[in-house]
Amino acid sequence: MANSNINVRTLRKLYQQLGLSIDYLEEESGFTIHYLEQTFKDLPFRSEPFRPNYFSFLFIKSALGYYTIDDQRFEVTSDTVYFTNPGNYRIFEWEKLEHTCLITFGEGFLKEYVHDDVYRDFSFLLSETIAPRVLTKDQFAQIEELYTLINREYKGHSLYKNKIIGALVIALLLKIKEYFFQDYNPIYEGNRSSQIVKNFKLNIEQHFRDLMSGKTNTQLRVQDYADLQSLHVNYLSSVISSKTGKTISSWIADKTATEAKVLLQDNGLSIKEIAARLGFLETPHFSNYFKKYTSISPVEYRKQYFGKLP
Template identity: 30%
Template sequence: MITNTSLNDFYKRNAAPLPGGIAKEIGHFNVFEAEKLFDKKTGTRIMPYSRREYYKISWIRGKSKAEYADKVIDISENALLFATPKIPYNWVPADSDQTGMFCIFTADFLTPHKAGVSLDDLPIFQPGQVPVFQLDAEESKEIEYIFRKMQRELGADYKFKYDLLRNLVLELIHYGQKLQPMQAISTAQNASERISSLFIELLERQFPLESMNQRLNLRTAKDYADRLAVHVNHLNKVLKEVTGHTTTQIISNRVIQEAKILLKQTNWNIAEISYTLGFDDLSHFSNFFKKQTSFTPATFRA
């Protein structure tokens, strides 16, 4: 079982300091050894980051599976896996003997090197791709060397270490983009449950809205289908079978839930709430809210 925890809670729990100099940096970066995050007493793995915020590159040793909405990839030994906060997946270790390393970083961390190019424009982070790559023994050694170098540099006093770490992250990205993606196996078994589960995870990643600088970007059934790399009709069929509700109904219910929270628990004006929830027009939000609740936003707030 994998349990989530925040980065700050992880550092406190493991008596580990935040990486030196990170407060002066844009974005966040860190590197971890996978086996050190497994609690043998409870049989749980700690996920020391929020999937909503961080990109992740993993060097995996040992048998496991990577499950996407319509794809399952069997990992037999050594592999390199790339994850973006915009595309949900499940990583399922076959046993407790998984080893390897992974790094996490925000999009802002690579800003100085991207020259205006979004990480999500890179082929390796595109929806519908299979961002898992089998490594032979020699390739695995090369990837391990990069991760070990990250680990050493993170603990060093070198003034420009984060510039070096950015280059190492980019080296991993380009290394992966040159490899041949692994083939997905049959997706029929448990596909509906997996698609439904990953849809709900992707939906919940959009919340809570804690700042007026945040904005709900995924608003329609097609938005979610595109991220999950499935046809919108298939997504709707699966959700109807599993939950009894259409994709649009589930999205609308969650948006209304968040709208009620923001109306009751913040001092944001209704136009600001409308904007953060993804509505470009205040009247559209008001009509949507009234249709779902029989109240106008102003009446509900009062």
């Protein structure tokens, strides 16, 4: 087993650190789907504490176990859906697994294949802690049809695989919203520190929407995000780091890299224009920044992206 409080960017890396099989998990697209009974053969199983950097949906048709997120421990039973977003400390425990499907995806996948303003229609993705939601048999059957289709595409070799999966994920998110989250607003859920985290996530999302739409061409600093909530910068930094496992600077860097990738997929935009859109005064600064956080230059990323298209 790995040491406690593992920080992981993908499910594949988590399973590697826990000594579990990763043969059926892709890494490149930022999306995975698999059935847990294929992985957890020796039960009961209890994971080490970890902080993921991905969203996850757990569709539990027949299983028993527990899920800990921060200081809350939830019992997981059959016919439930469990959702978590990036950053929180968590542990999972399995006592019985007969039919349980796990889907994970990063923000980059959402932006590229689902919708570039996904949080507008699916605000529950910003939620920090959500208890498992119980479905009726009919509701679960409809959800099962969707994740079965997603799994089939994931295992296939279509030229448009990720786009098809993205479309099916939209249908899945709409069904989940219909069943549980029609009037849900994550801002009003949780304690004070939870609200600070949610407000920060909304503020960073709104700022990058303004950058993308041309409403502003100025990057926000850590101090600016503190000012938006009338908080001391050290307090905001402490809350974000302790609750999400990431610094504010890391949130900004990850968001900038994600949005840059989306813009680089538009061949009609020059790298100079993209740099300006993201608030960089000089193109070389943007190129260096992008390479620092992605290990590849904007030019190389663009070549790779367009080289993969059919």
